[in-house]
Amino acid sequence: MIIIFSDLDGTLLDAESYSYEPAREALKEISTLQIPLVMISSKTKKEIESVRRSLGNTYPFVSENGGGIFVPEGCFPFPVSYARRTGNYLVVESGIPYARLTEFLDRIIREDALPIRGFHSLSVESISRLTGLSIETSSMAKEREYDEPFLFDGDEAQWNRLEKLVESDGLALTRGGRFNHLSGQNDKGTAAGILIDCYRHQYPDALIVGLGDAANDLPFLRMVDYPVLIQRPDGTYEPEIDTPELHHAPHPGPAGWNSAVLELIRKDISTSNQGLNM
Ligand SMILES: [Mg+2]
Known part of the structure; x- marks a missing residue:
């Protein structure tokens, strides 16, 4: 079981065109395999909802750099701490109004x-x-x-x-x-931590993956099992991101996202097949 936490701008979305087209293949795979994709972005709730709609994504998400954590109702079979109900979401607010x-x-x-x-x-x-x-x-x-x-x-x-x-x-x-x-003092790490706890509680053996491209992604990349740093458009990597076991995507933006996620899915499938054969 894999759970993916991903930044949007410069990571799943192209830094200039905001397109996820180059990540199509990996997006299709994770949707077939029902791998949760949790978006963690500096974008607003409205902007993220628009990306989720176009991808048919129904998983929790984090808006405005960790300010708001939105969990669709019924996502976890247990209550989410400190959440209040707004519309169809349970919302945890770690940001300042x-x-x-x-x-x-x-x-x-x-x-x-x-x-x-x-x-x-x-x-x-x-x-x-x-x-x-x-x-x-x-x-x-x-x-x-x-x-x-x-x-x-x-x-x-x-x-x-x-x-x-x-x-x-x-x-x-x-x-x-x-x-x-x-x-406020919120960051992507505090917010992701709340959702990571929920997923670990529900799936204790899950491999938690994180993908990001910039310094504001470091707090959540430090919390995942498999952090992936996405290349910047000029082919370099954000130097501030230093965390153990860091994987480097071989291309910028969504093309890098595509390669990294496909490689990971293949690895995970081969590991679970080995498990079955034993
Ligand atoms: Mg980014």
Whole structure:
């Protein structure tokens, strides 16, 4: 039994086109074998739901860098701790409510004149232009609950000032490629840990696999049995990711995801066949 935890952008989805087409073969295999695929992303619930729908995926998922953990009702035959029911999901919130994040940003922009532009103050059209996402996806990306991406146009001294303010408010900063992020102290590891516990409880012998491409994936890659680091578009690997037993996918994005997952399924099938023969 294999359970897959995967990042989306730059991992299952191409970093530029956001397509999962090159991972088609592996996606088909895991769907035939009914291998759970749990998506762990910095994307919003709306964006992840759209990817899940197009893949016919019905498994739990984690939104906004660990802020929200969504478990479809009836997924586990036991209650999920700290979960409340919302619609058809049991939800565990480890993130800080969005309004607190945007109030904080508005206050420091007002009081400290820091050159920050948050998602909440950008139009859907601007977000689309900055991210390369379609207008429809940009509007889903704007429906945020636990994490605020923002642009920062200041110098190092201003960034240090921002870090101090964020820290004294008990919030957290992540410096990103296109965007920086303001959130609570949640990360992908804390959130994945809750779901990993559920799966281990249900399937004690399961092999838990994790796939990611960037530093924000490290906390959950450290918790899985079989961590896979996906190549970046330029063929290099994120140097901050150092965890024992790390496997390196041979290609970037979804093509790397495809190779790594197919190899793993073949290995697992051959191991379980050996088991049957003994
Ligand atoms: Mg990524």
